[in-house]
Amino acid sequence: xxxxxxxxxxxxxxxxxxxxxxxxxxxxxxxxxxxxxxxxxxxxxxxxxxxxxxxxxxxxxxxxxxxxxxxxxxxxxxxxxxxxxxxxxxxxxxxxxxxxxxxxxxxxxxxxxxxxxxxxxxxxxxxxxxxxxxxxxxxxxxxxxxxxxxxxxxxxxxxxxxxxxxxxxxxxxxxxxxxxxxxxxxxxxxxxxxxxxxxxxxxxxxxxxxxxxxxxxxxxxxxxxxxxxxxxxxxxxxxxxxxx
Numbered sequence: 001x002x003x004x005x006x007x008x009x010x011x012x013x014x015x016x017x018x019x020x021x022x023x024x025x026x027x028x029x030x031x032x033x034x035x036x037x038x039x040x041x042x043x044x045x046x047x048x049x050x051x052x053x054x055x056x057x058x059x060x061x062x063x064x065x066x067x068x069x070x071x072x073x074x075x076x077x078x079x080x081x082x083x084x085x086x087x088x089x090x091x092x093x094x095x096x097x098x099x100x101x102x103x104x105x106x107x108x109x110x111x112x113x114x115x116x117x118x119x120x121x122x123x124x125x126x127x128x129x130x131x132x133x134x135x136x137x138x139x140x141x142x143x144x145x146x147x148x149x150x151x152x153x154x155x156x157x158x159x160x161x162x163x164x165x166x167x168x169x170x171x172x173x174x175x176x177x178x179x180x181x182x183x184x185x186x187x188x189x190x191x192x193x194x195x196x197x198x199x200x201x202x203x204x205x206x207x208x209x210x211x212x213x214x215x216x217x218x219x220x221x222x223x224x225x226x227x228x229x230x231x232x233x234x235x236x237x238x239x240x241x242x243x244x
Contacts, residue, residue: 002056003101009036009050016047017118017143017233018109020102022055022127024149026068029054032124035222045229047236053105055126058094071098071130072153095133095153096161102134110140120229122146122176124217125186129153132175132194136203137161141169144232146176146225149183149215151190152197168201175205176228178221180213 007029011017023031029052036050055069062074072094102121109119119142123131128150135145136158154161162168175198179191188209195207208224 004054004056006054006105007033007052009033009040009052011047011049012040013046014236015049015112016114016236017045017120018049018051018114019045019120019122019229019233020051020053020105020109020131022053022071022102022121022123022131023069024123024125024127025055025060025070025074026063027124028069039226044226045233048233049109051105051109053101055098071095071126074126090154092154092157095130098130099134099137099161102130103138103140106138106140106142116140117143118233120144120146120233122148122225123150124148125150125215132177132198133158135170135173135175136168136198137163139163139169142173144174144176144228145170146178146228147194148178148217148221148225149180149186149191150177150194151186152194155197158201171202172204174228174232175203176208176225177205178208178210178224180210180215180218182212183215185215 021032023029032052039045055071057067058070059065059067060070060074062076073091075089106119110116121131121135121142122145128147131145132147133153135142177195179188181188195205198205210218210221
């Protein structure tokens with residue numbers, strides 16, 4: 001799989017933090033750039049560089065084998081599938097390849113001098129699922145992880161794909177998980193089961209659910225995400241002094 005260069009919205013002050021935001025199936029990084037632009041217009045997260053990666057073009061089984069941007073193949077997903085069945089029908093090779101790519105993006109930011117604790121990884125739908133899986137199994141202790149309208153990947157193999165020694169670097173990292181009650185693509189049950197599984201494993205999870213929300217984001221959800229991000233990525237001393 002080949003990955004096109006991500007869209008990047010650079011920091012406008014000294015770059016001290018990075019947010020990596022992954023799109024859903026059939027979308028592109030450009031589809032979420034407006035999120036960063038909105039915060040820029042409101043003078044939010046000025047030390048943050050926003051990275052919006054692009055998934056490779058792959059055949060998607062559930063869409064009749066059509067080639068489209070996807071982080072992994074999906075054989076079946078819908079209202080007639082339960083959480084446990086979904087766990088048995090996942091594209092393990094594709095998930096692991098994309099996990100490696102996400103970790104490469106994180107490592108590139110660390111190599112620029114950004115502390116792992118100043119990096120947030122998150123996404124929507126497939127991108128959210130990949131962000132949760134990467135965060136859980138990553139060797140890097142991140143500042144925060146979020147997943148919107150998504151679900152847990154390879155839940156029975158998380159320890160197998162985690163760093164050697166059995167320790168999870170992000171066991172105490174704040175997670176933000178959000179889901180709409182009326183989601184027709186990824187059932188609300190999947191988001192609810194995901195947050196329960198994560199909490200059961202000892203992860204620090206903040207769960208938000210939204211009445212009337214389908215498979216998309218809404219202003220209240222983005223406001224809640226903004227609050228979460230501001231909490232885990234506070235301005236540095238240099239940024240605070242610059243605003244005086």
